Structures are given as C-alpha cells and as structure tokens.
Amino acid sequence: MATEILDNAAEDPGRRATLVLGGHTFTTITDKVCRVVEDRTPRAWWIAFGVSLGLTGLFFSMLGYLVVTGIGVWGLNIPAGWAFDITNFVFWVGIGHAGTLISAILFLFRQKWRTAINRFAEGMTIFAVICALVFPTIHTGRPWFDYWLVPIPNQMKMWPQFRSPLLWDVFAVSTYFVVSALFWFVGMIPDLATLRDRATGKWRRMIYGLLALGWRGSGRQWHHYERVYLLLAGLATPLVLSVHSVVSFDFAVSQLPGWHTTIFPPYFVAGAIFGGFAMVMTLLIPIRAVLKLHDIVTARHLENMAKIVLATGMMVGYAYAMEFFMAWYSGNPYERFAFVNRALGPYAWAYWTMISCNVIAPQLFWFEKARRNPLTLWVVAVLVNVGMWFERFVIIVTSLTRDFLPSSWAMFVPTWVDLLTLAGSFGLFLTLFLLFVRFLPSFAMAEVKSVMPEAGLEHGSHRGHGQYWGEIPHQHDHQFEGEKP
Amino acid sequence: MKLPWKLPLVPELPEPGSLWGLLAEFDDVDAVLAAAQKVRDAGFERWDVHAPIPIHGLDEAMGIRPTWIPVGVLVGGVAGAAAGLGLQWATNALDYPFLISGKPFFGLPVAIPVTFELTILLAALGAVGGLFVACGWPQLHHPLLANEHFARASADRYFISVEAADSHFDPTRTTWLLENAGARRVEEVRA
Numbered sequence: 110m111a112t113e114i115l116d117n118a119a120e121d122p123g124r125r126a127t128l129v130l131g132g133h134t135f136t137t138i139t140d141k142v143c144r145v146v147e148d149r150t151p152r153a154w155w156i157a158f159g160v161s162l163g164l165t166g167l168f169f170s171m172l173g174y175l176v177v178t179g180i181g182v183w184g185l186n187i188p189a190g191w192a193f194d195i196t197n198f199v200f201w202v203g204i205g206h207a208g209t210l211i212s213a214i215l216f217l218f219r220q221k222w223r224t225a226i227n228r229f230a231e232g233m234t235i236f237a238v239i240c241a242l243v244f245p246t247i248h249t250g251r252p253w254f255d256y257w258l259v260p261i262p263n264q265m266k267m268w269p270q271f272r273s274p275l276l277w278d279v280f281a282v283s284t285y286f287v288v289s290a291l292f293w294f295v296g297m298i299p300d301l302a303t304l305r306d307r308a309t310g311k312w313r314r315m316i317y318g319l320l321a322l323g324w325r326g327s328g329r330q331w332h333h334y335e336r337v338y339l340l341l342a343g344l345a346t347p348l349v350l351s352v353h354s355v356v357s358f359d360f361a362v363s364q365l366p367g368w369h370t371t372i373f374p375p376y377f378v379a380g381a382i383f384g385g386f387a388m389v390m391t392l393l394i395p396i397r398a399v400l401k402l403h404d405i406v407t408a409r410h411l412e413n414m415a416k417i418v419l420a421t422g423m424m425v426g427y428a429y430a431m432e433f434f435m436a437w438y439s440g441n442p443y444e445r446f447a448f449v450n451r452a453l454g455p456y457a458w459a460y461w462t463m464i465s466c467n468v469i470a471p472q473l474f475w476f477e478k479a480r481r482n483p484l485t486l487w488v489v490a491v492l493v494n495v496g497m498w499f500e501r502f503v504i505i506v507t508s509l510t511r512d513f514l515p516s517s518w519a520m521f522v523p524t525w526v527d528l529l530t531l532a533g534s535f536g537l538f539l540t541l542f543l544l545f546v547r548f549l550p551s552f553a554m555a556e557v558k559s560v561m562p563e564a565g566l567e568h569g570s571h572r573g574h575g576q577y578w579g580e581i582p583h584q585h586d587h588q589f590e591g592e593k594p
Numbered sequence: 595m596k597l598p599w600k601l602p603l604v605p606e607l608p609e610p611g612s613l614w615g616l617l618a619e620f621d622d623v624d625a626v627l628a629a630a631q632k633v634r635d636a637g638f639e640r641w642d643v644h645a646p647i648p649i650h651g652l653d654e655a656m657g658i659r660p661t662w663i664p665v666g667v668l669v670g671g672v673a674g675a676a677a678g679l680g681l682q683w684a685t686n687a688l689d690y691p692f693l694i695s696g697k698p699f700f701g702l703p704v705a706i707p708v709t710f711e712l713t714i715l716l717a718a719l720g721a722v723g724g725l726f727v728a729c730g731w732p733q734l735h736h737p738l739l740a741n742e743h744f745a746r747a748s749a750d751r752y753f754i755s756v757e758a759a760d761s762h763f764d765p766t767r768t769t770w771l772l773e774n775a776g777a778r779r780v781e782e783v784r785a
Binding site for chain 2: 134135136139260266267268269270271272274276277280281284287288291292295299302303305306307318319322323324325326327328329330331332333334335336337340341344345347348351355358554555558559563564565
C-alpha cells in the first residue's frame with residue numbers, strides 16, 4: 110500500500126489533491142457507505158429520530174390549530190400581513206439552494222470534491238423545499254382555497270393572475286421541487302443498485318430492486334445516464350438562480366420602501382447559497398463524526414465549504430452595504446427612512462444579529478486554523494443559519510411595520526404558535542433527513558469511486574477523458590495508490 | 595413456467611433454464627477496456643460492459659453511438675416554453691381578460707418567469723423520461739441479476755456480458771475470445 114496521505118488540504122498546484130484518504134479501495138468504500146444502511150439501527154439514531162418526530166408532531170398540531178382556529182393565532186396583523194410564515198418560507202427555500210449548487214453548478218465546473226457531499230446536500234434540498242412549501246400552503250389559514258393558485262378550470266370561471274410575482278413563485282418553487290427530486294433520484298440509481306446487490310433479505314432486495322429500476326451498470330446504461338445527468342445539471346443551474354430570483358420578486362416588484370430594489374435577485378441568490386452551505390455544514394459535521402466518515406468527507410472538503418461560506422458571506426455583506434448606499438443615493442426620503450429604521454429602529458436588535466452572524470462571524474474563515482477546526486466550522490455555520498433567518502425577518506417585518514403612513518405603523522410580536530411552528534418545521538426537516546440517512550445511500554458511492562485512483566484516470570499511459578482510441582495496453586506497467594500488489 | 599400473458603414490465607422473458615449468454619469477470623478498468631475493444635472488433639452487437647463507475651473512453655471502446663436523449667430534452671423544452679406562453683396568453687388575455695394595475699393583458703416581460711420555469715420543468719421531464727425509455731425502465735428482473743458474482747458489478751468488479759441471442763455468438767468460441775481478452779472467469783448465465 111502506498112504511503113497514506115493524512116493532510117489533503119495543502120495546496121500543490123502541480124498535483125491533483127487526493128479526495129479519498131485512508132487507503133480506501135472500491136471495496137472498502139462500498140462497505141463503509143452501505144453499512145450505514147445495513148447495520149443495526151444505532152441507539153443514537155432512535156433518540157434523534159424520537160426527538161425530531163416529536164417536533165414534527167408539534168409542527169402539524171400547530172398547523173392544525175391554525176387551520177381550525179384561523180390566522181389570528183399568529184402575531185401578524187395589518188400592516189404586517191407577512192411575518193414568520195413568509196420568513197420561514199424564504200429561509201427554507203434558500204437552504205435548498207446549496208444542494209443544487211453542489212450537485213449542479215459544481216458539477217459543471219468539474220469540482221470533483223463535490224462527489225463526497227452532493228448526495229447529502231441534494232437530500233437536504235428536497236427536505237428543505239418540502240418544509241418551505243408548507244408555509245405558502247398554509248399562510249392564508251385557508252389551505253382549502255390553494256387550488257386558486259393552479260390554472261385549472263373551476264366553478265368560478267376564473268383564471269389565476271399571471272401578472273403577479275406570487276403566482277410566478279408557485280411555478281418556480283414547484284418546478285424546483287420536481288427537478289431537484291428527479292436529479293436526486295437519478296443520481297441515486299447506481300447506489301440503490303449497490304444496496305440491492307448487497308441485500309440479504311427478500312424484502313430488502315425487492316424494495317431496493319424496485320427503486321434501482323433494473324440498473325446493471327452497463328456501458329449503455331452509463332452512456333445514457335451520464336448524458337442525462339449532465340443535461341439535468343445544465344437545466345438545474347439556471348433553475349436554481351431563477352428560483353430565488355423569483356422569490357425575491359415577491360418583494361422587489363412591490364412598491365414598498367426596503368423591498369423595491371433591483372439588487373434583490375442576485376442578493377437573494379447569494380444569500381441562499383450562503384445559508385444553504387451553512388446548513389450543509391451544520392448537518393454534515395456531526396454526521397461525519399458519528400459515522401466516522403473522515404476519509405470521505407475530508408478536511409479539504411470542509412475547508413472548501415468554509416471558503417464558499419466566506420465568499421458568499423462577503424457577497425451578502427456587500428449587498429447589505431449597497432442597499433444602504435442606494436437608499437441614500439436615491440434621495441427618496443421613504444427609502445432612506447426604511448434603512449435608517451432597520452439599523453436604528455425598534456427591530457435594530459434583529460438587524461445587528463443578522464450583521465454579526467452573516468457578515469462578522471464568517472470572517473473567521475480567513476484563518477486556516479478556523480477552517481480546519483470542525484467545532485469552529487460548526488459554530489459559525491449555526492450562527493450563519495440564525496443570521497440568514499433574521500435576514501428574511503428583517504427584510505419582511507421592518508419594511509411592513511413602518512410603511513408610508515405613520516398612523517398605520519404597528520409592531521409585530523410573534524405568538525407562541527409562531528415560535529412553535531418555526532421549531533416544528535425543523536422537526537419535519539430532521540425527521541426526513543434521519544430517514545434518508547438510515548434508508549438511502551447518503552453518500553454518492555459511484556461518484557466518489559469515479560474520483561479515486563482505482564478508476565484509472567491518472568495512471569497507465571496518462572489517458573484523459575475520452576482518450577481511449579487505438580491500442581490499449583492491458584498490462585499494468587506500475588501499481589498505483591491504494592491498490593493491493 | 596410460461597405465463598399465458600406478457601408482463602408489461604418484463605420485456606421478452608427468455609425460456610427459463612435456456613442459455614442467456616456468457617459473463618466474463620475482469621479485475622480492473624484497463625483490463626475490461628482492452629477486452630471491450632476485442633469484443634467490439636469481433637463484431638458483436640448484443641453485449642455490454644458492467645462497471646461500478648462510468649468508465650471514460652468506454653463509449654469508443656464499445657462503439658456506442660451517441661444517445662438520442664438530448665433530442666427529447668429539446669422537445670420537452672420547446673413544448674414547455676410554448677405551454678408557458680400559451681397558458682398565460684389564453685387565460686389572462688383570451689378567456690378571462692381583466693385589468694389590474696393598468697398592466698397589459700399579456701406582455702412578454704411578465705410572462706418570462708412562468709415560461710422559463712415550464713421550459714425547465716418539461717425539459718427535465720424529457721431528460722428523465724428519455725432515460726427511462728432508453729434503458730427500458732423500470733425493469734423488474736434480468737438474468738444477470740441472478741448471478742452470484744454479478745452482484746459485485748455495482749461495487750468493485752468489472753464484467754462483460756455477451757448474449758446468446760447475438761448472431762456471432764458461439765458458446766465455445768465466445769468463451770475462448772473472452773478468456774483470451776484477459777477475463778479471470780467466464781461463466782454461463784441461464785435465464
């Protein structure tokens with residue numbers, strides 16, 4: 110066995126960094142990832158599942174209470190017609206964006222380190238979008254009228270109003286959910302086949318066999334599959350940029366000071382990726398420690414994620430500053446007031462929480478020591494999650510509670526139902542997540558294998574992608590890393 | 595057992611116990627690639643390479659023609675764009691025109707977001723639908739899946755399967771070809 114590399118985070122421009130440590134082979138990688146699904150359910154999983162299932166129960170009780178009683182159980186009232194509901198919606202839908210960034214955009218950019226985290230992040234996307242979809246569905250308190258949003262012929266002989274960004278949102282978020290789910294499932298097919306082939310029980314083999322659809326890893330299947338994966342990545346990339354842009358149109362297209370800004374689409378997209386990466390880190394760091402996956406999710410992976418959090422955090426910080434500049438530069442007194450009120454008004458505490466968490470905390474990642482310490486990474490990631498929730502709260506609530514006419518001003522104070530609904534949505538998210546980690550391949554085995562030396566990309570006669578024509582020697586002239594002699 | 599009807603999800607069930615083909619096992623990527631070229635050059639049509647990873651260069655080594663799936667994606671995308679524009683025009687300008695905030699009944703700029711989303715949605719469905727059609731999914735069973743060694747094709751081994759239905763197939767000569775191409779084991783697969 111070749112000398113084992115312990116630190117793969119060091120930069121050496123002349124060499125491709127090793128992405129899988131620990132001298133793993135295809136055999137050991139398969140075993141490591143599959144055993145998460147195949148071994149006896151650990152006690153820690155049951156405890157975590159019990160807690161999150163309890164929170165999910167709380168979530169649906171709160172939604173039931175809302176539907177039975179009416180929207181008055183929430184703290185919102187005119188002028189603040191939106192508060193926790195839409196804040197939670199934008200927060201959750203934003204979380205999802207990092208998953209698509211990792212799975213699609215980093216794929217197009219040939220960022221091979223994504224293979225270790227993409228399945229995980231895509232799963233996170235699906236569950237975050239499910240949580241997000243709950244809020245617009247129930248935010249009127251009358252979910253039985255939700256079919257008004259869908260262009261179906263109905264007894265009112267009316268059609269939805271397509272000139273409103275709120276309807277664009279319906280199309281954007283539901284398309285996002287469908288395409289992300291397809292991308293996630295298609296990506297999982299080869300790994301589901303691995304689980305099918307390793308299954309011992311009859312039921313297990315049948316269920317994974319059904320899900321694997323008949324995958325045999327054949328050259329012809331891989332040929333179609335790879336093209337579809339590339340096409341889906343190409344489609345998901347503009348989609349993810351459009352989804353949060355459309356979400357930002359809900360605000361930017363209105364006339365309200367603090368909302369009516371052209372910077373919103375790019376600012377929202379950067380913020381979504383920022384918050385989503387923070388959520389990936391929040392979940393991945395503990396799971397990596399519990400499942401002992403340090404060889405697959407290496408220090409280099411965490412460091413790369415920290416760098417993206419730093420970069421997107423700076424973009425968000427720039428957007429915060431630019432909003433203030435534009436408010437001043439526009440000369441519009443309402444716009445100026447809206448921003449001074451954000452920083453110094455009654456919700457200043459929320460604004461400064463947002464600034465501390467989103468702009469100041471990630472600055473730690475300038476330091477290599479901070480990027481290499483899982484605990485620091487996790488703490489900053491949690492702070493960024495908090496900050497990104499407050500960002501949406503600040504945008505929505507400060508703008509609504511202090512609009513044009515001082516006589517209509519009012520404060521928004523959340524009720525216990527608001528707070529428990531928010532807490533409960535995390536329960537739904539975590540429940541789905543725990544089920545995913547337990548029953549589905551949460552790390553993309555086939556993709557991780559394809560970036561390992563055993564995949565035969567960086568040895569022999571130095572062939573690269575697509576350079577296999579002519580005579581191919583099938584005798585090895587030398588051994589390579591991780592291969593048994 | 596011969597079923598009196600044809601199952602929808604199991605295409606062309608072969609006669610149980612009949613010879614389906616040969617399965618050759620290889621140690622690594624290089625060996626299977628070199629062997630694939632030999633099988634291709636021997637003129638076989640109904641054969642395949644099985645690997646746990648997509649092998650770069652396999653398409654050339656096997657002589658696979660480019661997939662038609664991108665055409666399905668294009669068709670889906672164009673249909674989505676047409677549906678998006680048509681839907682918004684038909685509902686808001688034709689069937690139920692009403693004035694709101696002085697906006698025109700139908701305008702291209704406001705129609706873009708929904709049109710864009712439907713374009714992506716139908717193109718993605720076209721891609722995945724195309725994959726299902728191209729691969730014949732969902733497929734509930736296949737003779738290879740009953741082979742005990744084949745289970746490692748999704749983990750850490752490489753295989754070449756040659757179907758008995760191929761016109762060039764001859765049990766002895768094809769076994770010899772595969773063994774000569776560097777297979778560590780060649781075995782018969784029965785349906």
